[in-house]
Amino acid sequence: QPGGKFGPLDFSLAEELMALxxxxxxxxxxxxxxxxxxxxxxxPPPAGxxxxxTPWDPNGDQAQPWITETRALMKEFAANxxxxxxxxxxxxxxxxPCEFADAIDQVYDIFxxxxxxxxxxxxxxxxxVFRSALVxxxxxxxxxxxxxxxxxxxxxxxxxxxxxxxxxxxxxxxAWYWMAPVMSFSxxxxxxxxYDVFLVxxxxxxxxxxxxxxxxxxxxMYWTGSVISSAGVxxxxxxxxxxxxQEMVLxxxxxxxxxxxxxxxxxxxxxxxxxxxxxxxxxNWWPSPLSTF
Numbered sequence: 001q002p003g004g005k006f007g008p009l010d011f012s013l014a015e016e017l018m019a020l021x022x023x024x025x026x027x028x029x030x031x032x033x034x035x036x037x038x039x040x041x042x043x044p045p046p047a048g049x050x051x052x053x054t055p056w057d058p059n060g061d062q063a064q065p066w067i068t069e070t071r072a073l074m075k076e077f078a079a080n081x082x083x084x085x086x087x088x089x090x091x092x093x094x095x096x097p098c099e100f101a102d103a104i105d106q107v108y109d110i111f112x113x114x115x116x117x118x119x120x121x122x123x124x125x126x127x128x129v130f131r132s133a134l135v136x137x138x139x140x141x142x143x144x145x146x147x148x149x150x151x152x153x154x155x156x157x158x159x160x161x162x163x164x165x166x167x168x169x170x171x172x173x174x175a176w177y178w179m180a181p182v183m184s185f186s187x188x189x190x191x192x193x194x195y196d197v198f199l200v201x202x203x204x205x206x207x208x209x210x211x212x213x214x215x216x217x218x219x220x221m222y223w224t225g226s227v228i229s230s231a232g233v234x235x236x237x238x239x240x241x242x243x244x245x246q247e248m249v250l251x252x253x254x255x256x257x258x259x260x261x262x263x264x265x266x267x268x269x270x271x272x273x274x275x276x277x278x279x280x281x282x283x284n285w286w287p288s289p290l291s292t293f
Contacts, residue, residue: 058097061175067093067101104178111182118186119143122193129197130204131288138276138284139200143192146268150188150260151181158252177249184256191235191261195269199224203277207290213282217274225270232265 018034020027038048056062074091119140126136156162158176203220207213239261242254277284282292 058095059100063097064101064104067098107178107182111185115185118189122189126193126197130200130285132285134280134284134286135200138273138280139193139196142196142268142272142276143189145272146192146260146264147185147188149263149267150184150256153259154181154252154256157255177252180249180252180256184253184260187257188260188264192264192268195228195231195264196273199228199269199273204285207285213284214278217277221270221274228269229265232261235261235265 017027017030020031022028022031054063054066071093074093078089078091122143123136123140126139127133130136154176159174161174199220202224203213203216206216206219211219236258239254239257242250243258245251245254282290
């Protein structure tokens with residue numbers, strides 16, 4: 001009933017329809033449905049199936065909130081003391097959309113753990129290579145900065161419809177395909193790590209050769225900045241082909257990769273990384289001997 005209230009159960013009409021002759025035009029369809037969807041009352045345990053037809057695409061973005069709310073209502077009904085018999089049964093909501101929604105929930109339950117493990121491994125390996133605690137810490141921060149911008153831009157474009165006026169095909173889209181952020185995470189993290197290590201390796205070599213940290217950063221940016229930017233342009237051209245696909249999931253995946261490379265190669269590596277390293281100065285290399293002079 002309206003307001004989320006459970007109304008009284010009345011089986012009188014069902015009993016009347018079941019009592020009609022099998023050739024009756026009114027009772028026959030109902031009796032056939034009962035035979036198909038309800039188990040034999042004389043063979044316990046009793047079971048029944050209710051088919052639900054939704055006015056929207058059951059595999060669309062409206063499905064998951066509806067499934068969550070419906071399962072909550074079923075749980076509430078089973079625990080309602082007003083219907084003692086209801087507690088004798090188990091209530092399940094299943095079907096292809098439900099299995100799909102459950103799979104998405106399981107993936108996103110594991111996703112934070114995958115992010116944490118990936119960044120932890122990156123921290124340890126980079127720390128060992130550069131013999132520093134602050135270089136990998138700064139690296140994890142800049143990767144997080146890039147990912148925040150990427151996923152934020154994706155929400156703005158595909159969920160908030162901020163650019164529908166510019167790109168008419170986006171007017172029919174108001175949700176993420178669930179796999180795009182998950183699959184793009186490892187690629188974007190790998191690209192950011194690759195560019196960062198390429199830059200910092202050059203700065204590290206110059207620092208070991210006797211240059212101050214500030215001079216090493218300037219010379220490292222001079223020798224590697226154009227290479228990183230050129231590599232980024234090549235990657236953007238390669239990934240942009242996905243954005244011309246007729247499949248929206250490939251459009252979203254291509255957008256994440258292109259925008260990620262754009263931010264990483266023209267904002268994070270040439271601006272944010274040198275700025276952070278200038279602020280840290282010789283403490284970039286702590287606790288290695290390079291931080292003592």
